[in-house]
Amino acid sequence: MPLSLTLALRNLFHDRLRFIATLIGIVFSVVLVLVQMGLYSGFGRMVTTMIDHAPTDFWIVSRGTNSMEDISQFDNDIRDKVLAIDGVAEAVPLVIGFSDWHLPEGGERTPVFIVGSNPETRGLQPWNVVEGAAKDLSTPGTVAVDRSYYGRLGISGMGSTAEINRHKVKVAAVTDGIRSFTTMPYVFSDLDAARTYLDLPSNKISQLLVRVKPGGDLNRVRRDIRSKLANVEVLTPREFRQRSRSFWLFSTGAGAALFAGVLLGVIVGTAILAQTLYANTKEHLPEFAALRAIGCSNRYILRVIRYQALLNAVIGLCLAGAIGAAVIYLTAKSALPIIITPLQAAGLVVLIVAMCMVSAIVAIARVVRIDPVMVLTR
Amino acid sequence: MSKTLLEAKNITKTFGRGHVQVRAVDGVSLSLAGGELTLLMGPSGSGKTTLLSILGCMLTPGKGTLSVCGNSAEKARPERLAEIRRSHIGFIFQSYHLFPTLTAAENVQLALDIRGQNSRLAAEKSQKLLEKVGLTRKGAAFPREMSGGEQQRVAIARAIVADPSIILADEPTAALDANNGRAIMDILSELARHRNSAVLVVSHDSRVMPFADRIIYIEDGVLKGDEPTARTQRTGTRQRRN
Numbered sequence: 001m002p003l004s005l006t007l008a009l010r011n012l013f014h015d016r017l018r019f020i021a022t023l024i025g026i027v028f029s030v031v032l033v034l035v036q037m038g039l040y041s042g043f044g045r046m047v048t049t050m051i052d053h054a055p056t057d058f059w060i061v062s063r064g065t066n067s068m069e070d071i072s073q074f075d076n077d078i079r080d081k082v083l084a085i086d087g088v089a090e091a092v093p094l095v096i097g098f099s100d101w102h103l104p105e106g107g108e109r110t111p112v113f114i115v116g117s118n119p120e121t122r123g124l125q126p127w128n129v130v131e132g133a134a135k136d137l138s139t140p141g142t143v144a145v146d147r148s149y150y151g152r153l154g155i156s157g158m159g160s161t162a163e164i165n166r167h168k169v170k171v172a173a174v175t176d177g178i179r180s181f182t183t184m185p186y187v188f189s190d191l192d193a194a195r196t197y198l199d200l201p202s203n204k205i206s207q208l209l210v211r212v213k214p215g216g217d218l219n220r221v222r223r224d225i226r227s228k229l230a231n232v233e234v235l236t237p238r239e240f241r242q243r244s245r246s247f248w249l250f251s252t253g254a255g256a257a258l259f260a261g262v263l264l265g266v267i268v269g270t271a272i273l274a275q276t277l278y279a280n281t282k283e284h285l286p287e288f289a290a291l292r293a294i295g296c297s298n299r300y301i302l303r304v305i306r307y308q309a310l311l312n313a314v315i316g317l318c319l320a321g322a323i324g325a326a327v328i329y330l331t332a333k334s335a336l337p338i339i340i341t342p343l344q345a346a347g348l349v350v351l352i353v354a355m356c357m358v359s360a361i362v363a364i365a366r367v368v369r370i371d372p373v374m375v376l377t378r
Numbered sequence: 379m380s381k382t383l384l385e386a387k388n389i390t391k392t393f394g395r396g397h398v399q400v401r402a403v404d405g406v407s408l409s410l411a412g413g414e415l416t417l418l419m420g421p422s423g424s425g426k427t428t429l430l431s432i433l434g435c436m437l438t439p440g441k442g443t444l445s446v447c448g449n450s451a452e453k454a455r456p457e458r459l460a461e462i463r464r465s466h467i468g469f470i471f472q473s474y475h476l477f478p479t480l481t482a483a484e485n486v487q488l489a490l491d492i493r494g495q496n497s498r499l500a501a502e503k504s505q506k507l508l509e510k511v512g513l514t515r516k517g518a519a520f521p522r523e524m525s526g527g528e529q530q531r532v533a534i535a536r537a538i539v540a541d542p543s544i545i546l547a548d549e550p551t552a553a554l555d556a557n558n559g560r561a562i563m564d565i566l567s568e569l570a571r572h573r574n575s576a577v578l579v580v581s582h583d584s585r586v587m588p589f590a591d592r593i594i595y596i597e598d599g600v601l602k603g604d605e606p607t608a609r610t611q612r613t614g615t616r617q618r619r620n
Contacts, residue, residue: 003484003491003500010479290475293436294536295464296492297457372436375471376427376548 004300008307011280022276026316027323029269030352034324036261037348038338040249042331043258045339046181047248048241050115054124056092056209057218059235060225066251067244069113069182071097073204074232082208085224087216092123093205095191097198098184099165103154110152112164113184116194123209126188131158132173137190142172148333149185164197179335181248210234266355273312273359281305281363286375293372301370305363313356317349380411383466383543383576384433389442391428391599402428403439404599410544410576415567417590418580425599426580427548433578434467434546435459447543464493468537468575470566472549474529476521476536482508482528483517486535493540507535511565527558534565538573545569547579551586563589 012019045052050068051059060082062072073095082091095116102109117123125134126144136142143164145153155162160171164187173188180186195202212221225234235243249255281288288301324340331338340348391403402425410416410433420426431437432444435451436459444451447466451459463469476485483504490500508517511531521529530550537545547566551559563579567589570577579586587593587607595603 003480003487003497006484007477007480007488010477014479284477286473286475287477290469290471291488291492292460293434293463293469293471293475294489294492295460295462295467297460297464300492373427373431375469375473375475376431376436 004304005307008304008311011284011304012308012311015280015283018276018279022272022312023316023319025272025276026269026312026352027320029265029272029355030316030320030348031323031327032265032268033262033351034320034340034348035327035338036258036265037344038324038328038331038340039261039336040255040258041339041341041344042337043181043254044245044249046179046336047244049178049181050124050186051237051241051244053127054094054209054237055122055211056237057212058210058222058225059237059240060091060208060210060229060232061206061235061240063231063233065233065243066247068096068240071206073200073206076203076205078229078232079205079208081228082210082225085221085228087212087221087224088210089213089216090122090209090211092117092121092209092211093191094124094207094209095194095198095200095204096206097194097200099187099197101153101162101164101185101187103162107154107162110154111184112153112187113180113182114164114194114197115186115188116191116197117188118191122211123191126173126175126178128176128178129173130176132171134173134188136172137188137193139172140190140193141167141169142189143169143193144173144175144188145171145185146175146178148177148179148335152185165199167193167196169193177333181336266351269352270355270359273309273356274362276312277305277308277360277363278366280308281367285366285370288367289370289372289375292370293375298368301367302364305360305367306357309356309360310353313353316356317352380413380574382409382411383447384410385445386433387443389429389432389439389444391425391432391437392440402599403432406442406596406599406601408594408601408604410578412543412574412576413570414591415570415577415579415589417586417593418578418596419582419593420596420602422582424596426596428599429596430546430548430578430580434469435462464540466543468540468542468545470530470533470537470545470547470550472552474521474526474533476529476532478521481518481520482513482524482532482535485521485532486539489536489539503539504535507539508532511535512561525558526553527555527561530554530558530562531565534562538569538575541573543575545575545577547577549581549583550579551581551583556585559583559585 062074079091079093082088097114099112099114100109101112115124119135119138137144158171158174162169178186212218222234328338387407389403389406393400393402418426432439446462449462451462486504486507487500505517511534513531516528550562563586566577569575590607592606
């Protein structure tokens with residue numbers, strides 16, 4: 001190991017209490033940044049969970065739709081026009097909207113988000129079904145709910161009954177892990193039943209899932225749909241996903257709050273590290289001055305300080321990484337899981353290393369001003 | 379005649395301005411030759427430290443010229459001065475200034491590491507130097523585990539490990555008892571004689587006088603005397619200079 005690295009390591013470990021305090025600061029900062037980044041991706045993924053699970057080439061939505069949860073409708077006859085376009089294999093209607101769920105015995109009302117699709121088509125069906133089956137929703141008055149919402153919906157599982165918008169419903173399928181990023185549970189039902197729960201006329205739909213025949217020209221089909229239909233938009237799943245994320249993250253302020261958290265973490269971490277490195281450098285100022293006196297270049301001393309900053313970063317990252325992994329594991333099945341992608345993990349490493357390097361500037365600014373004469377006066 | 383390694387001509391250094399101006403060194407000229415231990419003495423505030431700082435290329439003089447082993451220190455920038463120190467001068471300080479987090483051997487090795495020397499060879503050389511200053515078994519000891527005399531020996535090993543031509547020592551015995559002080563002066567004196575180094579010792583301590591070949595007195599920033607000692611006359615080590 002180079003002696004400059006040994007010196008940096010020993011200088012760090014010399015005052016163990018200070019080193020521990022520094023590590024706590026770094027770990028706090030890194031975990032804060034990691035959680036905010038994880039929430040950002042988790043939230044980004046949660047808001048598109050329905051889009052991600054809909055097998056389609058195009059989404060047809062009302063013009064100006066911001067997200068999947070936008071409840072504007074259009075006439076079902078659009079479906080016939082789409083099916084008439086050359087190359088279109090299927091056009092599956094969806095009905096979505098907000099309604100109230102309550103127990104028959106006058107229990108509390110709970111707002112729910114209805115997702116209606118014909119169980120016989122490849123529409124937006126419930127996934128991760130752990131009890132019953134998605135096709136069971138073709139039985140009138142049946143719904144599918146996620147088991148994580150039993151408590152909120154006041155039910156005990158399969159066969160439980162309740163009312164949605166004064167219509168009796170029975171739980172015929174149970175899913176696992178279909179969590180909403182809002183406080184409203186998703187309730188899956190048959191298309192017509194969904195219209196009933198939402199008080200929608202029978203000719204209205206919310207979205208249309210369009211699948212192109214195998215080998216079909218997606219761009220041409222899209223152009224043809226656009227040319228034939230007014231007041232609707234034709235979006236690829238990727239575009240719809242992007243639009244939903246942008247809306248929920250940036251138009252609602254949620255993204256700004258998460259970014260503010262990341263910024264706060266970086267500022268807190270930089271300040272703690274800068275203070276520690278400065279104090280550490282100041283403590284060893286006579287020795288650094290002696291090094292300068294015996295002819296050491298500033299570059300060598302800067303290398304020692306940079307090593308100290310890097311060591312802080314590496315040790316802090318390792319500890320924070322372990323804590324972060326635990327947080328990710330523990331929140332995996334929560335309403336808002338913390339998700340860190342490999343790219344984000346790499347970005348986090350770069351960010352923390354940069355943070356440590358920036359924090360070394362104060363110490364470096366002090367050390368380059370060392371007057372070696374001070375060793376002769378002490 | 380021994381080679382002149384350091385030559386200062388008409389050095390003047392002033393601090394402050396206007397009515398608070400202090401002339402710390404005033405028109406000092408001197409030279410240091412190899413093989414000679416020179417003692418720089420004077421009362422507190424006489425300008426010893428300022429002169430040592432200038433001769434050691436840590437401080438630039440206001441007026442005058444300084445040449446170290448043929449290198450002019452005139453108008454040199456801090457990094458150039460550091461390079462001259464690195465190449466030609468070894469320093470020994472009153473407070474040792476060893477890194478408390480490094481062992482004795484590592485402290486010595488550090489002086490070679492800053493010069494970019496191979497770490498294995500540097501470690502070997504450091505160990506040899508520690509043996510030379512009588513610290514064979516102390517290589518793995520940290521400064522806090524050593525006495526003042528031992529720490530000063532480590533500082534001497536650090537100062538000479540890169541074979542500098544000039545050794546400047548600032549009050550090297552001030553913090554030591556008589557026995558340790560004598561041992562340190564023995565080492566410095568031997569360095570002058572056997573390595574043909576120019577050794578300049580700044581000291582208040584009259585106990586070091588018997589080790590000097592030459593004594594320079596400074597008062598109010600002005601050289602008041604520059605005389606060979608009886609030791610020089612006895613051994614004939616000092617040559618007459620201009």
